[in-house]
Amino acid sequence: MDFFSKLNINEIGTTFAVLFAVIDILGSIPIIVGIRSKVGHIQSEKASLAAGILMISFLFFGTKILNLVGVDVQSFAVAGAFVIFIIALEMILGIEIQKGVEANSASIVPIAFPLVAGAGSLTTVLSLRSQYADINIVVAIILNMLIVYLVLKFAGKLEKWMGPGVLSVLKKVFGVILLSIAIKLFTSNIGALFMQEINL
Template sequence: MSELIATFIFFFAVIDPIGTIPVFIAVTALHNEATRRKIALQATLFSGAILLFFVVAGEIILTAINIPLSAFQIAGGIVLFLFALTMIFGEGKPAEEKRIARDGRETAIFPLAVPSIASPGAMLGAVLMTENNRYSLLEQSQTTLVMLSVLGVVFVLLLLASRVHRLIGDGGASIISRVMGLILASVAVNNILSGIKTYFLL
């Protein structure tokens, strides 16, 4: 149970549902409630399909181009760490991606599904958390279900976006995003150390 909770926290950090709320509000500012619900559903489904693709095909692609998983784990850990640093010290998801939305590219796919929900960190995490050499098929299935449950949380929060945003504001979303970034940085360092250990033991 503790491992499932840790996996949930990991995907909650890389997907960052709270940080997506201001982005969603900016993207759907000119739409009615029915259209907002449709966009929320589409964005969640698109991001789910993208992450499931990485769960299923990510490792196959790596094997096909002859990249050892330990190397990908190290590289992925580094990228996740840099991604975490942008969450901690950068402008943060709400400010950065709300600006993308104001540029007029207001669709469920961009910037909502990618890069807000199915972020680069989430894509890498989907591969790292379902490695065939480290996890059994049952564990991979459990991880996938946990990941989908986080997307379920995303969908619910998007439906309640206006209420949640009134409660926490942009500042609250930014603070939560930075805390998630700190958790993600710790996970990233652990992945790097584990990848180095695996690489030198081969």
């Protein structure tokens, strides 16, 4: 019950917006359309479910993986802030993030990974854990996967309806949001790292 008692609408909204910006599923519509034209069909349910499971698994087990290699959450959060910062700059400046496209098992690779649950989103999930409750991040991931599912299902129609201009504006707006989050993550965790070094 304690897990669910930490439900917070504001935290859900913030983590949802951050993950939505990092995943950038709307900005990936042209890529999705291109993949679908090559493979013929994308299993929307399979792709969104696989990406959601991967992100939630990394949320709960990512710290243990880090501990195995001797990295603490604060250090990872700072590293994540740099990754998010770079992604944000790419979105704002209109630089395309290179993503591999393979025809085999397209619903899982490259749609679920790395297009949706890529290095940026997995890093972000773990970085957010240093600031927000797990339940709120899980809800945000699930909500994002619902949007991913809908976008995958109707990618062709969305591309025609929104047009390149709207997609470009959305990418830049979420890029600015990401930039702000990256700065917040950095400033919130860098102090803790310095204190650890001083105590040592």
